[in-house]
Amino acid sequence: MKSRRLTIPYIIWMLVFTMIPIVMIGVTAFTDKKGNFTFEPFEKAFVYSNVFVKSLIIALISTAICLVLAYPLAYLLTKMRKSSQRTVVMLLMIPMWMNFLLRIYAWMILLQRNGPLDTALSLLGIHGTYIGNTAAVIVGMVYEYLPFMVLPVYTVMSKIDPGLIEAAQDLGAGNASVFGKVILPLSIPGIISGVTMVFVPSASTFLVSQYLGGTDDIMIGDVIDKIFWTDENTGAAISLVMMVFIFVFLVIMNLFGDEEAIA
Amino acid sequence: MKRTKKALCVLLGAVMCCSSAALLTGCGGDEIGKNGEVNIYNWGDYIAEGQYGLMNVIDEFEKETLIKVNYTTYDTNEEMYNKLKNSNDNYDVVVPSEYMISKLLREKLLQKINYDNVPNYKYINKRFKNLPCDPDNQYTVCCTWGVTALVYDKTKVKSKPADWNALWDKNLSGNILMINNSRDAMAIAMQTLGINPAEKFTKADVDKATKKLKEQKPLIKKYVMDQVFTEMEGGQAAIAPYYAGDIAAMMEENDDLDYVLPKNGSNLFFDAFCIPASSKNKENAEKFINFMEKPEIAAENCKYLRYGCPNDEAVKLLPEDIKNSELTFPSDEYLNKCYIFSDVGDDIYAYMQEQFVNIQAE
Numbered sequence: 368m369k370s371r372r373l374t375i376p377y378i379i380w381m382l383v384f385t386m387i388p389i390v391m392i393g394v395t396a397f398t399d400k401k402g403n404f405t406f407e408p409f410e411k412a413f414v415y416s417n418v419f420v421k422s423l424i425i426a427l428i429s430t431a432i433c434l435v436l437a438y439p440l441a442y443l444l445t446k447m448r449k450s451s452q453r454t455v456v457m458l459l460m461i462p463m464w465m466n467f468l469l470r471i472y473a474w475m476i477l478l479q480r481n482g483p484l485d486t487a488l489s490l491l492g493i494h495g496t497y498i499g500n501t502a503a504v505i506v507g508m509v510y511e512y513l514p515f516m517v518l519p520v521y522t523v524m525s526k527i528d529p530g531l532i533e534a535a536q537d538l539g540a541g542n543a544s545v546f547g548k549v550i551l552p553l554s555i556p557g558i559i560s561g562v563t564m565v566f567v568p569s570a571s572t573f574l575v576s577q578y579l580g581g582t583d584d585i586m587i588g589d590v591i592d593k594i595f596w597t598d599e600n601t602g603a604a605i606s607l608v609m610m611v612f613i614f615v616f617l618v619i620m621n622l623f624g625d626e627e628a629i630a
Numbered sequence: 631m632k633r634t635k636k637a638l639c640v641l642l643g644a645v646m647c648c649s650s651a652a653l654l655t656g657c658g659g660d661e662i663g664k665n666g667e668v669n670i671y672n673w674g675d676y677i678a679e680g681q682y683g684l685m686n687v688i689d690e691f692e693k694e695t696l697i698k699v700n701y702t703t704y705d706t707n708e709e710m711y712n713k714l715k716n717s718n719d720n721y722d723v724v725v726p727s728e729y730m731i732s733k734l735l736r737e738k739l740l741q742k743i744n745y746d747n748v749p750n751y752k753y754i755n756k757r758f759k760n761l762p763c764d765p766d767n768q769y770t771v772c773c774t775w776g777v778t779a780l781v782y783d784k785t786k787v788k789s790k791p792a793d794w795n796a797l798w799d800k801n802l803s804g805n806i807l808m809i810n811n812s813r814d815a816m817a818i819a820m821q822t823l824g825i826n827p828a829e830k831f832t833k834a835d836v837d838k839a840t841k842k843l844k845e846q847k848p849l850i851k852k853y854v855m856d857q858v859f860t861e862m863e864g865g866q867a868a869i870a871p872y873y874a875g876d877i878a879a880m881m882e883e884n885d886d887l888d889y890v891l892p893k894n895g896s897n898l899f900f901d902a903f904c905i906p907a908s909s910k911n912k913e914n915a916e917k918f919i920n921f922m923e924k925p926e927i928a929a930e931n932c933k934y935l936r937y938g939c940p941n942d943e944a945v946k947l948l949p950e951d952i953k954n955s956e957l958t959f960p961s962d963e964y965l966n967k968c969y970i971f972s973d974v975g976d977d978i979y980a981y982m983q984e985q986f987v988n989i990q991a992e
Binding site for chain 1: 706708847850851852853857860864865866976979980983984986987988990991992
């Protein structure tokens, strides 16, 4: 009885800050300016289907790159001495203490024409444009969200019982099969939470593409931002569609996770 | 141990005495807040607050009137509108642009100003009185004005551009920045097409402008607002349309930059002090507006902002270089060629915004 009473503040919190806003977004998405029921906002939202697709692709690529970069790092981290582990984790966290916009600004300066990267590569005889394209947006995203991938994977991996690895070795497993049959399957929960933590915010982010992308790199977050100026109904509809996409993605991820855990 | 405890007690006692003394003096005497408060909701970065050795206008007002100022800022007219319409926050002074004033008046969100309490209104140049959005001048006191102009990099643009058509110049492909704001972008496109944005235009006109902007998109490096500063100052782009006062600031940072006032005129915009209908401190709001229109205060703001100052007496106090700058004060002949963006109504405005997003999303 007592424990139930303790949950009341959280239930109120969820109601006020999660449930009611979602219902409000839903209502706004299905009404017109005068408050009548209509599907019009959704018709308008699907004008931007190419932007939806592009945002999801950019988010997927960024997530994949984050995973490829973060997984070996997390694995190596667990092999280090405890004190070095702490230092590296700390170093990963420090950039996150700085304002998000400042970090994107820094990337803008790094990648711009006659910026450090351009100057260095020009000396080697390579000339190109490094900003104002989709690749720059992805670089920004990966930089932004890499720690969110490293930390969960590392946390889960460092909890793997060394006894299990020793047991596998005793039973004659080589390094490859220890990794493939013990470490990888046991780290799946970390991968899933890492992927979720990177994919969800990167699919709906805005500003990164405004700063690092070109004219074709507008993302759905930017569209929502702009359309809300004058048309909150369409803005709400786009947000709702995005939520459905993300929800589907998460369901798929979780299915994948369970299967792996069973196998 | 005991001794440290005693020392601690003494220290605590001392601290408490001091703070209560401070509290007492806080209550009595000539303290800020004695004459109530005023809630100002203004554009970000829009007044002199002690930057570059200029006056801190807010502090000055508080000292003079003993009215406490609660100062908050916004980035877009729309943000301000949403706050005014949907939140319970009380604001006593807002500073909308002309088209937003029309909208706020239509929705009865502003109240009449008692001009007897704003004697400094007499300094306002008559060009900025009885504006189209407030023809009988009952609700507004103009605070700043300006025109849009072109800024270009002399090292990248060979001959001085004449008008907005330079933004469609194929030779500058990949080096053109376009303003990321539907009203200004559409107005520029309309002007190049010979549609007058000062008159009530139709959805068909918006469609034509949209088509023109779509033609421009492949040539553009980026759609920008504030980023125009880093782009142009850092020599990252060749040409951009922006607000003339800001161009003056950019030119101070980069000697390669120059400006053009488009020869057929451009957009004349202005922002004005208004009092929301929900204001609870109307008299303090009027005091604030009057203070801001004091010549020496308005001059100080203009020195910081470099936007046009409608206050004739204030202009006299400005240094020669600002007074003679064509960017801050275009000539009267030029202003006569400029248009004031018409109040197109919510429908067309929303349509314009939607089309502008579509251009970028395509």
